[in-house]
Amino acid sequence: MIRIVLPFHLRNLAGVDGEVLLEVAGPVTQRAVLDALELKYPALRGTIRDHGTLKRRPFVRYFACRTDLSHDDPDTPLPEEVARGDEAFQIVGAIAGG
Secondary structure, eight states, X not given: OEEEEOOHHHHHHHTOOXXXXXXXXXXXXXXXXXXXXXXXXXXXXXXXXXXTTOOBOXXXXXXXXXXXXXTSOTTSBOOHHXXXXXXXXXXXXXXXXX
């Protein structure tokens, strides 16, 4: 099972408390995890990735194993610790301002 940590507003939108657990078939990549997440929680479609291009939204970041994976290719395998469920894949809302 893949563990996913969502920010508060996305947990509310998905109607979940705490971590989300998902089965991901095949290689565990950002794309596979996000596809499975949006399939299970359709309300999240378009909030994390753009509807048309499926590119990461500008103020959303991805982390795993204390590493920012936001600019990695979406088809790069996630760390083995994430694939095993030892570590969570974190989706974080970035903050900007002045």
